[in-house]
Amino acid sequence: MSGASPVRSLPALEVRGLRTQFASRGGIVHAVDGVSFAIGRGEILGLVGESGSGKSVTGFSILGLVEPPGRVVEGEILLDGRPIGHLAAGAMRRLRGAQVAMVFQDPLMTLNPVLRIGTQMAAAVRAHDRVSRAAAWDRAGQALATVGIPSPRERLDAYPHQLSGGMRQRVAIATALLHSPKAIIADEPTTALDVSIQGQILAEVRRLADSTGTAFLWITHDLAVVSSLADAICVMYAGRVVERGPADAVIAAPRHPYTVALVGSVPSGHAPGERLPQLAGGLPPPGGDPGCLFRTRCPRATTVCATPPPQGDFGAGHTALCHHPVEHAA
């Protein structure tokens, strides 16, 4: 896969030291606490973590769509090397959808139920290009065809409720692709779909990434999805990336105890009826704790874990932030 060459020209999307905080009554919540990653052209980066780990907020932060009381307080976001983190609202608006697009989790909720598919897609076309209504519908139809929707012209006249869940998600992906953006942020787009449809969509996305060169940030809690789709993986825990590396290396030889627990709780690889290992406890409140945030649930935790964990390097770009990384025999 294309992730094999670590040194490339400029990455399509790069995030450096992103911090997003939410002011709440109980104090400041550090939802995203210094996240960095880079995705090359045509690459798919899987951002994995449990609910509340800050994955989605990372996505919204990139698009400048964090709503108050949330606020991006620090960090740089580079699109093709160009910083976009501090753009004015209007400039950011022109960038969204055109240069970097987003696909959401629930395809039933993301399409407006009372507007035709074509109307919504044409609006997205015309948000960035001054073209006629008819031309916009044409482009919408072509986009539907590229994501493998049969008889796209008729689909444009349909309302969302007339399409299946998988179809609707294809429509959402086609909408994101309308302006051939440099990067697409996909926030759990297959979670609401059944497994066979999910497989089709994943294959489609892989093909699109390879053919269009679009970089994908694939946000999910499902390790099985990223293991088959992503080139590289970042594992997030409580707002921080705790482990990163090539997808196969992270899945086959996880180093951080949290990743080990995540991999261990995937049903495949266990005998039927066997009790799956569970992680006790819940996420800590993401706060200004400098130590390892996983230590409250970690079986390997010692007193040293209250200090900032060192970055262990395991070769080929595989790193983990841990005092006691898991050893794997050769």
Add this chain to the structure above:
Amino acid sequence: MLGFFLGRLAQAALVMLVMSVLVFLGVYAIGNPIDVLIDPAASPGQRLALIQQYGLDLPLWQQYLRFLGSVLQGDFGNSFVFRIPVLSLILSRLPATLELATTAMLIATLLGVPLGIWAGYRPQARSSKAIMAVSVIGFSVPTFWVGLLLILFFAVEFRWLPSGGRGPTGALGLSIWSAEGWTFLLLPALNLSLFKFGLLIRLVRAGTEEVMGSEHVRFARAQGLPERQVVGLHVLKNIGIPIITVFGLEFGSTLAFAVVTETVFNWPGMGKLIIESITALDRPVMVAYLILVVLLFVLINLLVELTYGFLDPRVRVKGAP
């Protein structure tokens, strides 16, 4: 579509039938109209003749059937007071009320919907809070009092507008064709619109807030749609159904019960007619008016339901266009 329509029509007919019974019984319970009609000095023979002429000696159910029969032929009888057919009496008052109610609805909609959208779009802004305060005043202050204030300021104090009555009428019996007609229409219409204005603001704001927080608005923003488009395309059509519903009901009740405003501004509409009829115990007018009001509501609701299908494809019946 035709089946849906016929079903609704049958429902409407049933409602009308039930209402005709209720109206008939209700008015019957008011008492004997003969005492109002007849000269107290009349002889018992004349009295009996009159009772038989109106069929008031028949059993109740027979009286009802006679009533129903003539109503179905469009005959509501003659007004006791005006001595002319009731239907033409009411219809002669209809244009005045119609133009008053329509103007009031237009004012309420043209002002209330944009203000409501703004208040829902920026719920935290100071201007939005001011709008909400105005809306509370709009539907909590009594109509007659506001009417009196309007007269006091615009008619008595500044002498800009007439204090009551109706301007010269033109085609269709409407007074909207001349500037003078509008000077008479403006104050009562404003007064009548106030409640609807307040109601629409709250309704539209609630709808807008809900739509603005929805995932599809987030998705639209993620596509880089300008805010103008987000509101114009996504909000307007999504909040349509509750607005149309309330709009229909309000329009009906404004037509039927503009009584207070019509009285305060001495507006010669249907509301004023019904009040006069009640004080004079003019039975045929009351009955006909109530039946027509029910018909009006049934028709408006039918129209509103047909509009739903246009606004929301999900409520469209199978086979509908």
